[in-house]
Amino acid sequence: MIRALYTAASGMSAQQLNLDTIANNLANSSTTGFRQLRLEFQDMLYQNLITPGAAQSPTTVSAGLQIGLGTRSAATEVIMTQGELDQTNNPMDIAIEGDGFFQVQRPDGTTAYTRAGQFQRNSQGTMVTNDGDPLIPNITIPANATAVTITQYGTVNATLPGQTNPTQLGQIQLATFPNPGGLQLLGSNLLQQTLNSGNPVLGNPGGTEGLGTLQQGYLENSNVDVVTEFVQMVLAQRAYESDSKVVKAADDMYSQVNNMTR
Numbered sequence: 173m174i175r176a177l178y179t180a181a182s183g184m185s186a187q188q189l190n191l192d193t194i195a196n197n198l199a200n201s202s203t204t205g206f207r208q209l210r211l212e213f214q215d216m217l218y219q220n221l222i223t224p225g226a227a228q229s230p231t232t233v234s235a236g237l238q239i240g241l242g243t244r245s246a247a248t249e250v251i252m253t254q255g256e257l258d259q260t261n262n263p264m265d266i267a268i269e270g271d272g273f274f275q276v277q278r279p280d281g282t283t284a285y286t287r288a289g290q291f292q293r294n295s296q297g298t299m300v301t302n303d304g305d306p307l308i309p310n311i312t313i314p315a316n317a318t319a320v321t322i323t324q325y326g327t328v329n330a331t332l333p334g335q336t337n338p339t340q341l342g343q344i345q346l347a348t349f350p351n352p353g354g355l356q357l358l359g360s361n362l363l364q365q366t367l368n369s370g371n372p373v374l375g376n377p378g379g380t381e382g383l384g385t386l387q388q389g390y391l392e393n394s395n396v397d398v399v400t401e402f403v404q405m406v407l408a409q410r411a412y413e414s415d416s417k418v419v420k421a422a423d424d425m426y427s428q429v430n431n432m433t434r
Contacts, residue, residue: 179241182243183412184416185244204290205289218239250355255287283308288301309342314330318332319331323388326377343376346377348383353369354370
């Protein structure tokens with residue numbers, strides 16, 4: 173009975189974290205470039221009352237008697253499916269259609285990665301994120317540029333006064349990873365390389381590295397499916413409710429044992 177209390181409590185604790193993850197997904201269902209998170213569970217240790225394979229007689233082998241001790245939250249997986257593209261008609265908005273991440277330089281000099289292509293020009297004309305992190309490689313747009321075009325392969329061109337042909341300003345490069353799901357979430361739509369993600373593979377959009385192409389004037393929406401998250405929320409609630417009933421049942425049984433001594 174005591175074992176059942178702790179086993180059911182582990183399930184309740186795991187479902188609390190599951191609900192926290194679902195709540196975060198729903199809260200970011202409108203966040204540009206957000207990637208859905210999924211909590212993964214793992215069963216805990218088993219108590220071997222009878223070890224499987226133990227000989228019960230010279231001709232009989234036991235199937236074993238094992239009692240599980242509950243579950244725990246093992247990992248959070250980042251789901252890297254494509255989000256829908258939303259047309260903004262802003263020439264500084266760029267969406268990635270396919271695999272890959274934009275590279276940006278953080279204030280401490282390290283490189284972070286993002287799917288949110290909401291760029292703008294700072295006071296020097298450099299393309300930066302909403303937080304002021306410059307795009308890597310740096311691309312500077314002249315203040316007198318009358319039009320900026322970005323091809324699906326990442327070439328940035330600008331039309332300048334007195335010129336009939338556009339001037340190439342730079343080339344946007346994307347990064348991909350052997351295991352994108354292993355990237356660390358930093359907040360502010362940024363991700364960071366880890367040992368689990370592997371080293372970045374750099375290349376031009378639409379190149380031989382398997383990177384996606386760019387769509388100017390579009391932003392990628394969150395890949396969270398709100399309906400699916402509501403279904404998962406109901407399942408988490410029911411699982412939590414079931415575990416709580418096990419706690420109550422074990423408590424009732426324990427109470428009956430105590431009453432036998434009176």
